Amino acid sequence: MSETAVVLVTGASRGLGRGIAIELAEGGYSVAINYAGNRTAAEEAAELCRAAAPNADQKFIPIQGDISSSDSRKAMLQSVLDQFGRIDALVNNAGIAPKVRADITEASEESFEELVKTNLMGPYFLTQVVANHWLEAKPETLKGGFRIIFVTSISSHTASVTRGDYCVSKAGLSMAVQLWAQRLADENIQVYELRPGIMKTDMTSGVTAKYDALIEGGLVPQKRWGTPKDLGLAAKSLIDGDFPFSTGTVIDIDGGFQIRHL
Structure with a gap:
């Protein structure tokens, strides 16, 4: 074993997840x-990781998988074990935005279902798959404990009425963190939530001008x-480690977005 x-x-393969991987x-x-589907982007991310890696024995391998699918979630874990021989931490980063921003009086059930399956059910049950592997196989870890990170969003607590499905999915994910942190606290598995704010990624590329103005106006205290x-x-x-x-933290x-101020 490595x-x-x-x-x-x-x-x-891209965006926030690529930044975490690097x-x-x-x-x-x-x-x-x-x-999920862009193998080319995943290979690019792997190359960037290799360029950043300090040790020759590190490995960076694209693993295809759709987190909204139960069968795919199980296959993802098996692929990791087959390719690497172990898993020490899970970062639940993958998520999607609604294809169409629509007022909640007009938004579709199809969009709501799609976002909940990907943004909430996906990481919730992928965590179940990985945690059960650790609990049942009882492998050794190199870092004094296993780690699970959920990447949520300021949309967990900040309402956007044209993205209700996204907000609900992220709010549910914040509760998932608390549930898994409580369940795994005495199993040598720490669970954390990272809650990003207004981030420069392809997901926000279409609203750059809007948020440039809001950030400059003080919406983000650090003004970037x-x-x-x-x-x-x-x-x-x-x-x-x-x-x-601090499990459950x-x-x-977000550059201070969460600060309540006058």
Whole structure:
């Protein structure tokens, strides 16, 4: 079995997930780079990870899988075990935005169902698959405990009436963190929530001008966009074990957005 700790990062082919994967690579981890359909982007992410990696024994392998599918979730874990021989941490990053932003008086049930299956059920039950592997197989870990990170959003607590389905899915995911943290607290498995704010990714590329103005106007006290690196640095710190007595903790990666101020 490899002596290098392995992290499965869902949705790691681009955006925030790619930023997390690169920071983990720099930190000496091997990364299973999950992607849904864009193999080319996943290979690009793997190459960037290899370029950042300090150790020759680190591995970066694209792992195809649709987190909204039960069979695919199980196959993803098996692929990681087959390719790497172990799994030490899971980062539940993958998620989707609604295809059409619609007022909640007009939004479709189809969009709601799609977002809940991908953004909430997917990570909730992928966590179940991975946690049960650890509980049943009882493998050794190299980092003094296993780690699970859920990437949520400020939409967990900030209402956007044209993205109700997204907000509900992320609010549910925040509760999932609390549930899994409570269940696994005495099993040497720590669970954390990273809650990003307004982040510069392809998901927000269509609203850049809008948020540029809002950020400059003080919506984000630090007056800048968040980046994939910002999120990656936080994920690496958690997986490194820097917060061993803080399971269930929410860490805001939002430039101070969450501060209530006049």
